[in-house]
Amino acid sequence: MIAPFKVSYRQDLLLAKTPAAKASYAVLLVALAVIPLVMGEFYVGELGGLFIFAIAGVGLMLLTGYTGLVSLGHAAFLGIGAYAHAIMLAQGLPFLISLPLAGVITAAFGVAIGVPTLRMSGLYLAISTLAFGSIIGTVLQKWDALTGGFDGFPVRTPTILGWKIQGAIGTYYTSLIVLVLVIWLALNILRAPLGRAMVAIRDSEISAQSMGINLAVTKSIAFGVSAGITGLAGGLYAHYVRHLAPDSFDILLSIQLVTIVFIGGLGSIHGAIFGAVFMRLLPQAIAMVRDDLPFGLGRTPGLEPSLFGLILVLVIMFEPGGINGRWMKLKHWCKSFPLHRRAASRRQKSYAKSERLR
Amino acid sequence: MSIFVADEIAMNFGGIRAVEGVSFAVEPGEVFSIIGPNGAGKTTIFNMISRIYTPSAGRMMFDGADITNVPPHTIASLGIARTFQNIELFANASLLQNLLIGRHCHSKVGLLAQLGFTAAVRDAEIAHREKAEEVIEFLGVQRYRDQMIANLPYGVRKVVELGRALCIEPRLLLLDEPSSGLNVEETEEMGHWIGDIRRDLGVTIIMVEHDMKLVHMVSDRVMALASGRILALGTSSEVQNDPEVIRAYIGGAPA
Numbered sequence: 237m238i239a240p241f242k243v244s245y246r247q248d249l250l251l252a253k254t255p256a257a258k259a260s261y262a263v264l265l266v267a268l269a270v271i272p273l274v275m276g277e278f279y280v281g282e283l284g285g286l287f288i289f290a291i292a293g294v295g296l297m298l299l300t301g302y303t304g305l306v307s308l309g310h311a312a313f314l315g316i317g318a319y320a321h322a323i324m325l326a327q328g329l330p331f332l333i334s335l336p337l338a339g340v341i342t343a344a345f346g347v348a349i350g351v352p353t354l355r356m357s358g359l360y361l362a363i364s365t366l367a368f369g370s371i372i373g374t375v376l377q378k379w380d381a382l383t384g385g386f387d388g389f390p391v392r393t394p395t396i397l398g399w400k401i402q403g404a405i406g407t408y409y410t411s412l413i414v415l416v417l418v419i420w421l422a423l424n425i426l427r428a429p430l431g432r433a434m435v436a437i438r439d440s441e442i443s444a445q446s447m448g449i450n451l452a453v454t455k456s457i458a459f460g461v462s463a464g465i466t467g468l469a470g471g472l473y474a475h476y477v478r479h480l481a482p483d484s485f486d487i488l489l490s491i492q493l494v495t496i497v498f499i500g501g502l503g504s505i506h507g508a509i510f511g512a513v514f515m516r517l518l519p520q521a522i523a524m525v526r527d528d529l530p531f532g533l534g535r536t537p538g539l540e541p542s543l544f545g546l547i548l549v550l551v552i553m554f555e556p557g558g559i560n561g562r563w564m565k566l567k568h569w570c571k572s573f574p575l576h577r578r579a580a581s582r583r584q585k586s587y588a589k590s591e592r593l594r
Numbered sequence: 595m596s597i598f599v600a601d602e603i604a605m606n607f608g609g610i611r612a613v614e615g616v617s618f619a620v621e622p623g624e625v626f627s628i629i630g631p632n633g634a635g636k637t638t639i640f641n642m643i644s645r646i647y648t649p650s651a652g653r654m655m656f657d658g659a660d661i662t663n664v665p666p667h668t669i670a671s672l673g674i675a676r677t678f679q680n681i682e683l684f685a686n687a688s689l690l691q692n693l694l695i696g697r698h699c700h701s702k703v704g705l706l707a708q709l710g711f712t713a714a715v716r717d718a719e720i721a722h723r724e725k726a727e728e729v730i731e732f733l734g735v736q737r738y739r740d741q742m743i744a745n746l747p748y749g750v751r752k753v754v755e756l757g758r759a760l761c762i763e764p765r766l767l768l769l770d771e772p773s774s775g776l777n778v779e780e781t782e783e784m785g786h787w788i789g790d791i792r793r794d795l796g797v798t799i800i801m802v803e804h805d806m807k808l809v810h811m812v813s814d815r816v817m818a819l820a821s822g823r824i825l826a827l828g829t830s831s832e833v834q835n836d837p838e839v840i841r842a843y844i845g846g847a848p849a
């Protein structure tokens with residue numbers, strides 16, 4: 237692949253920097269657009285679910301992968317988005333207003349949780365977001381009048397300009413469109429000052445501050461944007477599950493989201509997508525081999541979560557770049573084919589950063 | 595008029611008095627060095643000026659305005675930039691991105707415009723890029739432009755940190771041990787950068803430094819500290835020959 241000669245700074249700001257990249261993304265989009273015409277309903281439904289998780293993954297990636305803030309409560313944002321959207325639909329609001337509004341409402345919750353947790357980082361932040369997640373879970377269960385309590389309620393089938401969004405195909409296309417939109421938003425943030433400020437906070441808060449970055453404001457915005465995007469995913473998730481119940485938004489879902497960004501590869505939008513693909517494929521793979529496993533292993537309860545846990549640990553230990561890191565190495569290997577040197581993909585020794593001023 | 599004035603500033607950490615009643619004034623365009631043995635309070639003074647610490651007592655004035663209590667993130671837009679003793683670059687970003695983060699205090703685009711990456715944002719980005727490229731050219735680091743900081747050698751990182759501070763377009767530059775970790779040639783080169791920055795860009799510099807050769811080479815005035823107090827203040831030779839300073843560094847019978 238030959239990169240075009242750079243002649244202006246504007247070129248570096250383009251989203252697709254080479255004609256080849258432009259072409260391959262166009263092919264991908266066309267392929268995704270025709271899939272429902274050729275594939276069975278089951279696969280289309282699964283892909284729709286994958287898109288929804290990819291949207292949530294992009295949202296969490298902005299927070300965890302780019303701003304360096306780990307959240308173990310993102311299922312709560314998914315839940316807030318889902319309930320807000322479904323309730324507004326039930327009140328008769330049109331889909332095109334209700335879904336963005338659900339995103340905005342969730343973003344407001346994100347800012348609200350972001351503000352008190354600004355002074356925390358690392359483990360402490362993870363624990364407080366975990367607590368937030370469980371509080372929201374309880375509220376969804378107990379606030380009968382609004383959420384229907386434990387039983388939940390069925391999600392209304394909406395229409396967009398007379399077209400009914402129902403079944404696997406409806407969810408597939410709406411989720412795909414929202415996913416493309418969300419990726420575009422995320423990439424815009426990342427090439428703008430806000431994205432650089434987020435990366436700066438991730439790598440060194442102390443010097444970010446000295447560069448004129450307002451830590452509190454930037455972190456709140458990061459929380460808000462991340463929650464808002466996850467809220468959009470939540471709204472779509474409501475259509476995916478068709479019947480909302482509070483137990484779908486538990487800690488396991490939060491951990492699944494964290495797994496998506498870690499396994500996919502922190503600090504890359506590609507990673508969020510790869511992670512979501514992996515996350516949705518593994519249960520299918522397990523289902524396929526379940527009956528052939530020895531010692532009745534396939535019938536063991538909790539096989540899926542423990543496998544996810546194991547894979548997460550292995551990825552963190554041996555491939556901190558996640559699937560995306562592997563992918564980059566593979567690309568580099570192909571480019572430099574006969575001349576590849578092992579050292580090129582070896583991990584750098586890094587020296588402990590001073591933590592005195594954190 | 596002095597560009598920076600410290601008036602009886604003090605910093606206590608619990609019972610430890612890191613800095614006690616230090617006063618000095620820095621004139622526009624000069625290189626003002628702070629020397630002293632370990633624990634003398636040099637970096638503490640820097641952290642007070644860049645508002646990471648709030649002085650326990652005293653006042654600081656920059657360009658006639660009181661900066662003793664301004665929030666730390668406003669320091670950059672006032673025109674004060676700094677480097678760090680142990681390099682605090684953004685390690686997982688490219689050199690260019692690091693320099694662009696230095697432009698942050700000059701960016702004025704709104705959140706919604708950034709989300710949509712409007713033409714205004716794009717043009718502002720190109721303008722920042724041009725500034726960053728000027729700094730890249732000034733420091734001669736073109737060939738590292740798109741490399742991750744984590745993959746760069748230590749000496750280059752030191753220069754990049756200097757460049758990031760220059761992207762702020764500061765009027766006052768705080769250099770915390772610019773020569774630490776550098777070899778003899780790199781230190782000499784650093785001395786030339788400092789001279790160039792002062793002469794070509796007209797930036798006033800306050801520098802904390804241990805390498806007396808470098809201090810002697812670039813400084814107009816030197817302030818020697820020990821245990822949080824000023825021992826001597828004057829030209830480099832005056833300070834180096836001051837009996838109090840010699841005693842603080844080498845030891846000896848009390849006078």
